[in-house]
Amino acid sequence: MQDSSTPVASDLVLIGGGHSHAIALRMFGMQPLPGVRLTLISDVTHTPYSGMLPGYVAGFYGYDEAHIDLRRLAEFAGAQFYRTRAIGLDLEAQRILCDRRPPVAFDWLSVDIGSTPVAAAVPGAAEHAIPIKPVPQFLGAWEQLLAEVAAQPDSLWRLAIVGGGAGGVELALNVQHRLHEVLQSAGQSQDRLELHLFHRGKVLLKEHSRWVGDRLQRILTARGAHIHLNEDVREIFPDKVVCASGLTADCDRAFWVTQASAPAWVAASGLATDARGFVLVGDTLQSVSHPRVFAAGDIATMRDRPRPKAGVFAVRQGRPLFENLRRCLQVRPARPFVPQRRYLSLIGTGDRSAIASWAGLGWHARWLWVWKDRIDRRFMEQFEHLPAMTASSAPGLASVPANADLRHMYCAGCGSKVGSRTLGRVLQRLEAVDRPDIAIGLEAPDDAAIARIPTGYAIAHTVDYFRSLVSDPFVFGQIAANHCLSDLFAMGAAPQSALAIATVPHGTPAKTEEVLYQLLAGSLEVLSDCNAALVGGHSTEGSELAFGLACNGLVPEDAVLRKGGLQAGQVLISTKAIGTGALFAAHLQRLTRGRWIDEAIASMLMSNRVAADCFRAHGAAALTDVTGFGLLGHLHEMLRGSATNAAVGAEIDLDCVSFLPGAIAAVRSGATSSLHPQNAEVARFARCTDAVRQLPQFQLLFDPQTAGGLLGAVPGDRVSDCLDALQAAGYDSARAIGRVVRADNPTRPIAIDSTI
Incomplete structure (x- = not known):
């Protein structure tokens, strides 16, 4: 992530992980x-690479071979990664409207979100057809179809592909x-498959x-496909x-797989577009109506040099896009980019051979597939x-021009507080319970x-505060709030109020305000969900x-849950999968896959509130949350706390x-x-074989968890009902361990x- 020893002065936001943006990020x-x-x-x-997508469909490539890991790439680029969907632009306020999160501010913006096939004009197409784009949606449907065919191979499978361009034919x-x-x-x-290709033109491609x-028509016909021109x-x-x-x-x-179109929100935002809704850009890849907005790849149409919507152009635009974004950020004039007029197409024929198409020429051979x-x-x-980064080349560590060097001017003590006007503006934008x-x-x-x-209630106090482990301050606010509230849930308390403790990176007042707003908005979403009031804090x-929270909760004096209620015969239930510490340690070394981090974040975003209710309803006598000391460390605390009654083990x-x-990886x-x-x-309190001690699963018992699950002990005859309730509430990883x-x-x- 950005090292804020350099104060943040400008926000560059990229929407979409297309080929041009992937190259620019690198x-x-x-x-x-x-x-x-x-x-x-x-x-x-x-994000899938279009050049390998047909081969992935054919089974020639694995998932990771054919996809770019955007989370990993963003980490390398020193970029914040917001996993969300852009749904609009407020160009006057320079904000991006997003699905289920606050708007995101920008100073400079680039859009590379690809395109989608036009289907709205044909009745039933939007409801019943599977569009080839967005590609992840298509791949989900494709994997489901593969599973169904494998499960029922003796059925007759009838497929239709609408569109006889290069994309439709190669897909077929x-x-x-x-x-x-x-x-x-x-x-x-093979007769169990019946394939139809529909095309409105007289010829394919x-x-x-x-x-x-x-040539492609002859190949399809020879393989038994039905072509309808x-x-x-x-x-x-x-x-x-x-x-x-x-x-x-x-x-x-x-x-x-028909003619492409742009999402409706692009034109609705006020950006100048062509007749199909694609962003009109000049030779510098800047919007012709809003020069602070760039666009590349399929979503862009070069006004003076229009080209087909092909991946080769998106790849070629990556470097000039990066160079012009960089020049504009440095207040230098952008340079024009002239795309080539002719380009080579290599079309895979599904049998590890390919057809080369260049202008009026064509050739079909297996060596062309090897080349492709x-x-x-x-x-x-x-x-x-990705290359290893040194201290001198790592994001955010480059030197600052002398006239902008503020790194040695920041005060300590109360002089380090966020300014009152900045804080006031943030609080005005928030809605607390x-x-x-x-x-x-x-x-x-x-x-x-x-x-x-209230009379008859006790108040539970807890506090947690830690560095961000994700680059999205909104998501970090959600994770931190879940983590901090978890102690209250584990003791049977209902959250009442919270005080926020926030440290935000150095920046201009506007940049500080934006980060603090995103951070507090994320935490408020979690606090509001459990009816807890944010009553103040320190920044x-x-x-x-x-970020962290000092939380207060109310619990009836006779209903406090403790760690120390373990008794022989009880069954231990854990509500979440473990491994966040190892995953994020590996992520810092770029040893993970982005989807693994997605799963970890999804787990951390799940509150323990409902799980605590399930445990209480099923007679839990002891409960704790699994956080910094790891599963075994917290279990050992439970055993120590229960030793006053009778010596118990697990x-x-x-x-x-x-x-x-x-x-585990x-x-x-x-x-x-x-x-x-x-x-x-x-581990000195544990008994097991040497073979078990060597297992990575054993090592994960000591892995510190952020926003981990609950570990509770329930009577043996209540285990099945408790697990059913937990899993019905969405705790899919709940297990009796x-x-x-x-x-x-x-x-x-x-x-x-x-x-094992």
């Missing part, structure tokens, strides 16, 4: 700009190849030479395609094997908040983003413990949290077993 990682906060907004973490060939393989592996004939179109699809039904000529074809799936494969792999290697038992809160500028405690500027079945995707790679060695000291027993060996009360 180049920003190699040549960072001090004082520039870079942010990537994308609704996916892994590769879909056919993959499904034929699935059928053959199940001992079924009219944008290429006649030889190329004829001069056919306008009039309507799509769940089980058939109807053409204007009266032709009807039964089908189980229809894939839509080499080109595509070389392109992807630059994102998989209003509770009648809060006598004095945010609405009054007093020195302290005042809360009332400072510092070298990096950090038997843990390691095979039943849930681990986050990628956590992270440990195997050698990545563990900096707190892991201290946590592992509790062991049981409480009499302590035969009080000095080593924890026994761990595994059949």
Whole structure:
């Protein structure tokens, strides 16, 4: 992430993880700009590379070979990564409207979100057809179809592809190849697949030479595909395609690969667009109506040099986009980019051969596939094997011009506080819960908040504060709030109020305000969900983003849950998978996949509130949250707290413990949290074989968790009902992981077993 020893002065936001942005991000990682906060907004973490997509469909490439890991790339570039979907622009206020989160401010903006096939004009297409774009949506439907065919290979599978351009024909060939393989592996004939290709033109691939179109038509026909030329699809039904000529074809799936269009919000934002809604840009790739907005890839149309919507142009625009963004940020004039007029197309035919198309020429050979494969792999290697960064080249560590060097002017003590006007503007933008038992809160500028405690209730206090482990301050605010409130839930308390403690990176007042707003907005979303009031806090500027809450909760005096209620015969239930510490340690070393971090974040965003209710409803006698000391460390605390009644121990079945995707791989790679060695000291209280101690799963028992789950003990006859309730509430990783027993060996009360 950006090292804020350089004050943030400008926000560059990239919407979309297309090819141009991927190249630009890599180049920003190699040549960072001090004082520039870079942010990537994308609704996916892994973006497919168009050159390998047909081969992925055919089964020639694995998922990671054909996708760029945007989270990992953003980390390398020193960029904040916001996993969300842009839904509009407020160009006057220079803000990006996003799905289910606050707007994001920008000084400079670049858009590279690709395109989608036009389907709205054909009845039923939007409801029943599967568009080839957005690609992640298509791939989800494709994987589901593969699973269904594999499960029912003896059925007749009828598919339709609408669109006879290069995309539709290449998809048809590769879909056919993959499904034929699935059928053959199940001992079924290729006749179990019936493939129809519909095209309104007289020839396939009219944008290429006649030889190329004829060659591909012969290949499809020879493989048993039904090609319908001069056919306008009039309507799509769940089980058939109807053409204007009266032709009807039964089908189980229809894939839509027609002329591309832009999302409606692009034109609605006020940006100048062409007739199909694509952003009109000049030779510098800047919007012709809003020069602070750039666009590249399919979403852009060069006004004076229009080119087809092809991946080759998006790749070629990556470097000039980076250079012009950099020049504008440095207040230098942008340079024009002139795309080539002719380009080579290599079209895979689904059998590890390819057709080359150049102007009026064409050629079909297996060596062309080998050549194409080499080109595509070389392109992807630059994102998989990112160069190691040195201190002098790492993002945010470059020197600042003398007239902008503010690093030695920041004060300590109360001089480091966020300014009152900045803080006031942030608070005006927030909507906190209003509770009648809060006598004095945010609405009054007093020195302290005042809360009332009902008769018969006790007040529970807890505080947590830590550095950000994600680059999105809104998401970090949510995670931190969940983590901080978890102690209250574990003791049976209902949150009442919270005081925020925030450190935001140095920047101009406007940049500080934006980060603090995103941070507090995220935490307020969690606080409001459990009816807790934010009543005040303290904020400072510092070298990096950090946040925490001092939380108060109310609990009936006779209903306090403690760690120390373990008794022999109880069953231990854990509500979440573990591994956040190892995953984020590996992420810092770029040893993870973005989707693993997505899973970890999703787990951390799940509140423990409902889980605590489930435990109470099913007779839990002891409860704790699994956080910094790791699963085994917190279990040991429970055993120590229960020793006043009778010596108890625990038997843990390691095979039943849930681990986050990628956590085991992270440990195997050698990545563990900096707190892991201290946590592992509790291993002296555990009994297990040497073989178990060598397992990465064993090491993860000491992994510190951020916003981890709950660990509770319930009576043996209530376990099944408790697990059913937890899983019905969304805690999919809830498991019974062991049981409480009499302590035969009080000095080593924890026994761990595994059949792995």
